Amino acid sequence: MTTIGIYGVSTTSGRAFLADFLLMGVKVYGYARSSQHGTETVDTLIQQGGIYLQRPSNNIGETSRFLPLTGAEVGHDLDRLIDQCDIIIIAHPANYQEETARRLKEASLLKAAGIPLVLSPSRTLATPYLWQILGEQYPVICFQTCPYSCKSDSPGSTYIKRRKKSWIASVEGHVREEALAELKRIFPQMLTSRIPATASLGNIGAVFHPTTYLLNRDAILATEARNTSFSFYIEGIARNTRVAKVIEEIDQIRLCIAHALGLSVFGLKDDPREEEWSAIMEKVAKSQVSSSDNIQELRHLRAMYLQPIHDSIVSAQHWLDYTYGVRRIPGEPLADAIGRTPTYQKRSYPQERYIHEDIPTGLVPLESLAERLGIPHEPITRIINLYQRVTGTDPRKTGRNLEPFETQYLVQYLLGELGTQRRYHEKKLRSDNVGKRPSYPGSVQGLAHCPKGGRYSAYPSTWISSSGNPGPDLPGGS
Numbered sequence: 001m002t003t004i005g006i007y008g009v010s011t012t013s014g015r016a017f018l019a020d021f022l023l024m025g026v027k028v029y030g031y032a033r034s035s036q037h038g039t040e041t042v043d044t045l046i047q048q049g050g051i052y053l054q055r056p057s058n059n060i061g062e063t064s065r066f067l068p069l070t071g072a073e074v075g076h077d078l079d080r081l082i083d084q085c086d087i088i089i090i091a092h093p094a095n096y097q098e099e100t101a102r103r104l105k106e107a108s109l110l111k112a113a114g115i116p117l118v119l120s121p122s123r124t125l126a127t128p129y130l131w132q133i134l135g136e137q138y139p140v141i142c143f144q145t146c147p148y149s150c151k152s153d154s155p156g157s158t159y160i161k162r163r164k165k166s167w168i169a170s171v172e173g174h175v176r177e178e179a180l181a182e183l184k185r186i187f188p189q190m191l192t193s194r195i196p197a198t199a200s201l202g203n204i205g206a207v208f209h210p211t212t213y214l215l216n217r218d219a220i221l222a223t224e225a226r227n228t229s230f231s232f233y234i235e236g237i238a239r240n241t242r243v244a245k246v247i248e249e250i251d252q253i254r255l256c257i258a259h260a261l262g263l264s265v266f267g268l269k270d271d272p273r274e275e276e277w278s279a280i281m282e283k284v285a286k287s288q289v290s291s292s293d294n295i296q297e298l299r300h301l302r303a304m305y306l307q308p309i310h311d312s313i314v315s316a317q318h319w320l321d322y323t324y325g326v327r328r329i330p331g332e333p334l335a336d337a338i339g340r341t342p343t344y345q346k347r348s349y350p351q352e353r354y355i356h357e358d359i360p361t362g363l364v365p366l367e368s369l370a371e372r373l374g375i376p377h378e379p380i381t382r383i384i385n386l387y388q389r390v391t392g393t394d395p396r397k398t399g400r401n402l403e404p405f406e407t408q409y410l411v412q413y414l415l416g417e418l419g420t421q422r423r424y425h426e427k428k429l430r431s432d433n434v435g436k437r438p439s440y441p442g443s444v445q446g447l448a449h450c451p452k453g454g455r456y457s458a459y460p461s462t463w464i465s466s467s468g469n470p471g472p473d474l475p476g477g478s
Contacts, residue, residue, distance in 0.1 A: 002182045005085030006030045007100060008092035009074055010041035013120060015158035016150040017091055018045075018074075019053040022067040026186060030074035031081040037155075038076065044156040045074045052157035056346070078107040087116050087179055091146075093353060094123035094361040095399075101133045114139050116179050118169075121145050123361035124200045125400055127172050128413055132404065137173040137419050141180070142199035144168040145323070147187060149343050162343045164323050165299075166191055166306055170199040173419075189299035191310040197414040201258045201313045206362025207251050208316070209354035212236040214386050215243045220350045233344035237335055244335035249379040250363075251316045251334075253370055258313035260373045261414060267315025274330045280308050281321060281328065359387050360399025368402040369410070 004021060008014040009030030021028045030045070032038030045051055050068040073080075081088065082104065090100055097119060109115065119126055122142035131138055149162040168191045171180060184190060193199075213220065216236045223230040230236070237244050255268045266273050284305045306322060314322070317337045321328040326341045338344060363380050370377035388394055402410060412418050 001027050002086045003027045003029060003084050004186070005081045005088040007081065007088055007090045007104075008032065009045075010035075010038045010155070011092045012150055012152045012158070013146045013148060014091035015041075015051060015152050016146075016148040016160050017089060017120075018072075019051050019067055019158045019160065020148070020163075021186075022051065022069070022072060023053070024186065028072045029081055029084050030072070031078065032074070032076060034076045041155040042074050042076060044154075045069070048156050052154075054153075054157060054159040056161060058162075078103065082107055082109055082112055082115065085115060087118060087183060089118040089120055091120050093357040094119070094121065094126060095357050097122070097126055097361075098129050098133065101130045105133060110134065114174055114176065116141055116175050118183070119143060120147070121203070121205065122170075122199050123358065123400075124203045124206060124365040125402065125410070125413075126200075126361070127196060128405055128410070129400065131173070139173045139175040139179070141175060141183065142170045142172060142196065143190075144170075144199045144202040145204060147190075151347060151349075159347070161347060162324070163189075165189060165325055166302055166322050168193055168198045168202055168310060170194070170196045172196050187299075189303050191303055191306055193310045195263070195311050195414070195416040197258060197261065197263055197313065197416075198311060200365075200414060201254055201263075202319075203254075203362050203366075204316060204319050205354075205358050206366060207247060207254065208233075208237075209358040210363060210387065211247050211250060211383050212243055213350055213352070213354045214383060214390065215246065216240065216350070217390065230350055231345075232348045232350040233338050233341070234348065236350070238339035238344075239335075241333070241335045244333060244338070246379055246383075247316065248334050250383070253375060253377050253380060254366060255313060255315060256375050257366065257369050257373060260375060261411065263415075264309075264312040265314070266309065266312055267318045272315075272330065274328075277318060277321075277328060280306070284322075355387055355391075359384060360395040364395050364399035365402055367396075368400075372402075372407045372410075 004026055006014050006017050006021075006028060009018055010032035014030065014032075018028060018030050030042075032042050046069075048066075050066055050070075052064070052066050054064045055062050088104075090097060092100070101117075104117075116139040117130070118141045120143040122140075122144075126142060127140045130140060145164065145167045147164055147167060148160050149164065151159045151161065153159065166189045169183075170193050172194075180192065184192070212232060213236075216230070216232075219235070220230045237247065251267075252269055255265050258265050259268055265271070266277050284302055287301045287305050309322065316334055317328055317332065320326040320337055320341055324341055324343055326337060329337070363384055367377050367380045367384060369375075370380065384395060405413075409418075
């Protein structure tokens, strides 16, 4: 029987994973560092003999309940995590992923038989940094988003507000098929892709979180001072159209990056592909009506009908459609779509970690990619600069600034064209993208970034070395 490890069982999402796995009868070992918070969580779970799962009223009849550990374990033993587990889910903020990779390596992870690491979520361009530590092509699965909308009020409980209907997971490096099959069995709603850009450029947290927090920061601090609550998505975006418009600008930059790489994109301002999207979602809706009441079967069917988008990058509004079932209305402003999202209407509180995680691991690498590809990125730059003024720290120095990597490597990685990735990757360039620059409504001109030893224009076929010749592995290269 497969054993799933949770690195970070003391985190909010870590406890949601634990509860869900116990509910499904999955064998699990939950690891937490022996910090004050980690020790309190592990001690509480052991003393209780399980975890309290809190659920709101829902249409699947799932009630709040106590879930006993029943054979599952929680603790602080890193060696046990590695020795017992076939898959390890890293369930803590993305800005700690490199540190975790180093700790796992020191604890003999590389002596094990290639245990896949699941980054939940990975945010943007996590794997190249992890490969620097664990070795190129080490098995990594990047979740585009956390599977749960969840909160935690105490060390021994979790509140799963909602399980996301679908999300994309990019499969990277030497991931064994049996491990991937087991993960799909546990999460049938997961859409898998061999194109890493689907997770890296599909990072919706970088779009929603930092801009909303920073541009509403005064209001958030004022409500905290009054000991009242601020509805992060409703007050911060739905009722604040100024913020929503900035988010949409950042979202379009993300889509322009994907478009420049030749990837399939839904929601690009000048080419939204509304009819194609509507046809896909109509099939999904019909499959849900005609299928049985078995929730796992419903999830499997939904994933099957969503396969046409598994290698695509979609806008924030399209993401709300397939993730939360908020039907896409062509031309609808983001503020209105957020206002119609049920999961954002209750218990949606701001967290300062949004900016400390999503800027260094999201906006910083997106800004760097946009700069290298010659795509205007001024709205992203403004938010990063605002963070720097507010916190006094420079995320471009400490975050994923992409400085260790040449542009050619990053492009090949994002397209799934490195090593093992190439064997699985069927390149899907839309014919109307080839040779075209993406359009962008802003007036600011981007700056082309030249990696050491060469220069790179906006397309992977035009990498030019310092000698003026096309680089290796590209047309005309050696």
